[in-house]
Amino acid sequence: MPGRLKDKIAIVTGASSGLGRAISLAFGAEGACVVCSDIREESKGESQDEDAQLYTHDLVVQRGGKAFFQKCDTGSSDEVERLVECAVKEYGRVDIMVNNAGITAEGALGREAGDQPIWNVAEDTWDRTMRVNAKGVFLGCKWASRQMVKQEPGPSGDRGWIINIAVRTPGTPTATRTMESGKPH
Ligand SMILES: NC(=O)c1ccc[n+]([C@@H]2O[C@H](COP(=O)([O-])OP(=O)(O)OC[C@H]3O[C@@H](n4cnc5c(N)ncnc54)[C@H](O)[C@@H]3O)[C@@H](O)[C@H]2O)c1
Numbered sequence: 001m002p003g004r005l006k007d008k009i010a011i012v013t014g015a016s017s018g019l020g021r022a023i024s025l026a027f028g029a030e031g032a033c034v035v036c037s038d039i040r041e042e043s044k045g046e047s048q049d050e051d052a053q054l055y056t057h058d059l060v061v062q063r064g065g066k067a068f069f070q071k072c073d074t075g076s077s078d079e080v081e082r083l084v085e086c087a088v089k090e091y092g093r094v095d096i097m098v099n100n101a102g103i104t105a106e107g108a109l110g111r112e113a114g115d116q117p118i119w120n121v122a123e124d125t126w127d128r129t130m131r132v133n134a135k136g137v138f139l140g141c142k143w144a145s146r147q148m149v150k151q152e153p154g155p156s157g158d159r160g161w162i163i164n165i166a167v168r169t170p171g172t173p174t175a176t177r178t179m180e181s182g183k184p185h
Contacts, residue, residue, distance in 0.1 A: 003031045013038070015069075016038035020101065025059060033090075084143045099140035
């Protein structure tokens, strides 16, 4: 049943690649106006599909949806506040906040580093990862909910929905598993 998100205003963080890109495209196809947000506009380019070179927001629009890109580092409170403001300026409200942006130790340092046992992990790696994976989710919840509580409820009776993308990585405590498991569930 397409159109389930008709005219809903959605922000997706980490929208340029991976799950964030897929979520943005799916939301756009369901009728949402999507604010595609990331630290980089271009995809990380791991996808092999023919549209891989297109920016996520351009692809949403090409497929008949509404979207625009807003640069935002989710670890920066000022930038997340501005992201919400931009969504409101363009579309009037925020119905859905998807806190998707996340990084892994191997993303930051290379796969070998991600497979390192915890006793070899530098504190700086932990700090950089937590800045995005934990603080970024907090900031997304903080600024989106601050906007949502001011809004009139939508047709569903809700003022807004917040979706936090978490990760479960059981196993031996490698750098990646330990820091990803620190993401809010
Ligand atoms: N891939 C998996 O197997 C998997 C499984 C479970 C959960 N997750 C979670 O899903 C989310 C997305 O994972 P993915 O595999 O699609 O990752 P990905 O690396 O493909 O995409 C992440 C996107 O986030 C962006 N990003 C990085 N730092 C940012 C920041 N500070 N501010 C804004 N954007 C930033 C990147 O530029 C990138 O476009 C992550 O939170 C991850 O923990 C992934």
